[in-house]
Amino acid sequence: MKSNSGALLAVVMAVAAVASTAVVAKDYTVGGSYGWDTYVDYDKWTAGKTFMVGDSITFKYEPYHNVLEVPEADYDSCTANSAVSVRSGGNTTFELAAAGTRYFICSIPRHCLNGTMHVKVTTVPYSAAAAAAAAAAAAADAGPSPAPLPSAPADEHKATSDTGSSPAAAPRTAACAPRHHQPLVAVAGLALAALLAMAA
Numbered sequence: 001m002k003s004n005s006g007a008l009l010a011v012v013m014a015v016a017a018v019a020s021t022a023v024v025a026k027d028y029t030v031g032g033s034y035g036w037d038t039y040v041d042y043d044k045w046t047a048g049k050t051f052m053v054g055d056s057i058t059f060k061y062e063p064y065h066n067v068l069e070v071p072e073a074d075y076d077s078c079t080a081n082s083a084v085s086v087r088s089g090g091n092t093t094f095e096l097a098a099a100g101t102r103y104f105i106c107s108i109p110r111h112c113l114n115g116t117m118h119v120k121v122t123t124v125p126y127s128a129a130a131a132a133a134a135a136a137a138a139a140a141d142a143g144p145s146p147a148p149l150p151s152a153p154a155d156e157h158k159a160t161s162d163t164g165s166s167p168a169a170a171p172r173t174a175a176c177a178p179r180h181h182q183p184l185v186a187v188a189g190l191a192l193a194a195l196l197a198m199a200a
């Protein structure tokens with residue numbers, strides 16, 4: 001009996017692990033529903049978000065804007081002297097394939113310098129725990145009636161109030177919503193595994 005419950009435990013934990021890893025590939029629309037434009041505060045948009053290796057960011061914008069990935073010095077000065085990448089078209093995705101900070105601007109005159117079209121994104125190594133926390137924070141950030149999270153840590157509520165006055169705090173796209181429940185599935189699976197282990 002003991003070995004049976006051990007096998008069951010292993011299966012349940014494997015299922016939970018699969019549910020957790022489903023969070024890995026998260027795509028963030030830069031600026032949320034406001035997209036990439038001249039009047040969005042992208043420091044507020046990035047605040048409280050944990051970008052991890054494997055995630056991606058997508059810029060959605062009117063075709064008269066563009067997206068340049070630039071070195072930090074160009075970001076600081078809002079110039080495009082040595083752009084790493086020049087993209088246009090209105091729908092531009094960057095894979096966050098490595099840890100580090102990346103810098104993006106729009107090179108249309110004054111959109112960066114006198115507008116808000118500059119954003120820096122810091123990517124950290126993937127961690128399942130951080131992925132679950134980020135998903136929970138994103139869910140809490142999604143609107144005035146966040147999904148019921150039974151044990152949301154206090155700092156997630158802080159993230160909500162930090163972004164409360166930001167235009168970027170608008171509701172997230174529905175497409176993201178199902179992912180937010182997957183960490184809960186994983187937690188439920190682990191809780192079940194613990195109960196089964198105790199019952200054995």
Ligand SMILES: *[C@@H]1O[C@H](CO)[C@@H](O)[C@H](O)[C@H]1NC(C)=O
Nearest residue numbers: 058059060089090091092093
């Ligand atoms: C944006 O590009 C992605 C692939 O890069 C594609 O799946 C998506 O449909 C595009 N969205 C629009 C609005 O063009």
Ligand SMILES: *[C@@H]1O[C@H](CO)[C@@H](O)[C@H](O)[C@H]1NC(C)=O
Nearest residue numbers: 078109110111112113114115
């Ligand atoms: C744009 O910003 C620069 C630097 O802050 C400032 O010197 C310049 O007057 C601004 N131009 C406009 C049109 O607002």
Ligand SMILES: [Cu+2]
Nearest residue numbers: 065106108111
């Ligand atoms: Cu622009």
